[in-house]
Amino acid sequence: MWQGVIPAVSTKFNEDGSLDMGEMERCFGLQMEAGCDGLIACGSLGEGPMLTQDERIAVLRLTKQVTGSKPAILTVAEAGTREACALAEKAAKAGADGLMVVPSTIYHSNHRETIVALRAIAAAGDLPIMIYSNRLAYRVDVTTDMLEELADDARFVAVKESSDDIRRTTEIINRLGQRYDLFTGVDNLAFEALAVGAVGWVAGLVLAFPKETVAIFRLMKEDRQAEALSIYRWFRPLLDLDVSTYLVQNIKLAEAMALGSTERVRAPRLPLEGEQRARAERIIRAAMETRPQLPRFG
Template sequence: MWQGVIPAVTTKFTPEDTLDFKEMQRCFQYLMDAGCDGLIACGSLGEGPFLSHAERIDVLKLSKEVCGSKPALLTVAEASSKEACALAEKGARAGADGLMVVPSTIYHTNHQETVANLRAIAAAADLPVMIYSNRIAYRVDVTTDMLEELADDARFVAVKESSDDIRRSTEIINRLGDRYDLFTGVDNLAFEALTAGAKGWVAGLVVAFPHETVAIYKLIQAGRYAEALTIYRWFRPLLDLDVSSYLVQNIKLVEAMVIESNERVRLPRQPLQGEVRSRAEAVVRAALATRPVLPQLA
């Protein structure tokens, strides 16, 4: 159902801490014009949890407007099943093409609880679901055994695999074949996952470098691995900025430096300062100074 590069977009704010729809529209359209294959709104490790449900639905609606016929997904990542189901229902009513669902964010659910929670959220929205498995961030691992158990529900169509173990991608494919559309959710494992059989990339740094991200994906799909690897090796220091507790500030700094957006974040986050900021700026400057010329793509 889903494949390709689907950015997890950043949320833009005005100086008054309200949603900046004009800037989001500009940034989202830039991604679609570069060849991205959809958008995911209100990411769980981004600022989605810092938004009210109403704000999240507004970001989703804008994403859907920009995506057109391509999928716009809403992230559902709530502490309780009740709140998750409520948000899932709101997303369905607002026209979401699907959901990206984190099984649990506060309480560390066991196997039975994880499966039951995912089933409840899928039933509440009755939409296609991308299961977001990230045992590093959330300490809840959606294992291959769980995926096999959930495979009897056709609403579960995809997996964002973020276990940080590249072997998991092969394990899922070996066990379940093409039952799920397998996406990599770790920027600095993208080449490895895509060459191992992942169909797509839920990307972060794509918001500032969409042409390079799309080029890596398309080159791999065309079997042009050496060309893709050259771009990926250049990209790696930037991609590492996505694997950080400061990923939101890092990515927004990159957007400010590369596409002239802004760094506004919602408290308690604050823009990068001091040595952390200097290191990130140095990575961006080095990348811009050596930015590759991209090959011709079909």
């Protein structure tokens, strides 16, 4: 159902902390112009949890305006199942094409609790769902056994695999074949995951470098691995910025330097400063100065 590069877009703010809808529309549009295959709004490791549900729905509506016929997906990552179900219902009414669902972000639910929560959210929204499995960030591992158990519900269509163990991609495919659209959710494992069968990439640094990200994916799909790998090796220092507690600040800094966007974040986050900022700037500047010439692809 879903495949390709689907960025987890960043939320833009005005100086007073309100949503900067104009800048989001501009930046989201750049992703689609580069050939991305949809957008995911209000990411769970991004600033989605810092937004009210009404703000998230507003961002979703804007996202859908930009994606047109391509999917606009809202992240559902709430501490409680009741709140997650309420957001799923609102997203469906607002025109979401699907949901990316994280099990409880606070309570570390066990196998049975995780299954029950995911089924409840699916029923509430009645939309296609990408299950977000990230045991490192949330300590809840949506295992291959769980995916097999959930496979009887056709609303579960995709998995964002972020276990940080590249072997998991092959394990899921070996067990479940093509039952789920399998996405990699770790920027600096993207080439590896695509090489062993992932059909999509929920990307982060794509927000600052969309054309390069799309080129890697398209080249991999055309079995042009050597060309994709050359771009990926250039990209790796940037992609490492996504695997960080400060991924939001890193990505927004990259967007500011590469696209002229803003770095504003919502508290408790603050923009980078000192040596941490200087290091990120060096990585981004070096990448911008050595951007590869992209080959033609279908």
